């Protein structure tokens with residue numbers, strides 16, 4: 233399953249939603265969260281506790297191709313500018 237969490241708006245729960253979805257999918261099968269949000273909150277949270285901060289793999293959009301074949305579920309997280317330019321990475 234591939235799920236994308238995105239919004240034009242900040243502070244609406246994108247990161248929280250993506251992290252909970254990824255945690256749920258990880259209980260079913262290996263799951264990759266692709267952090268395409270410029271603020272990188274999910275990446276920072278995953279780095280807590282010596283990199284054990286979250287129970288699934290988090291990667292950047294730039295590194296996504298390197299990991300994607302190893303995971304059954306993919307959750308992508310991004311913030312889209314009103315002209316759509318940020319969404320082009322996906």
Ligand SMILES: Nc1ncnc2c1ncn2[C@@H]1O[C@H](COP(=O)(O)OP(=O)(O)OP(=O)(O)O)[C@@H](O)[C@H]1O
Pocket residue numbers: 241242243244245246247248249269271273311
């Ligand atoms: N379902 C929810 N119910 C209540 N509060 C929530 C919910 N989801 C997120 N929040 C709270 O809303 C705030 C913003 O959430 P979050 O950081 O996930 O948003 P975001 O869209 O990723 O923000 P940003 O644009 O800054 O990246 C946080 O304080 C979070 O705890």
Ligand SMILES: [Mg+2]
Pocket residue numbers: 246247248269271273
């Ligand atoms: Mg966020």
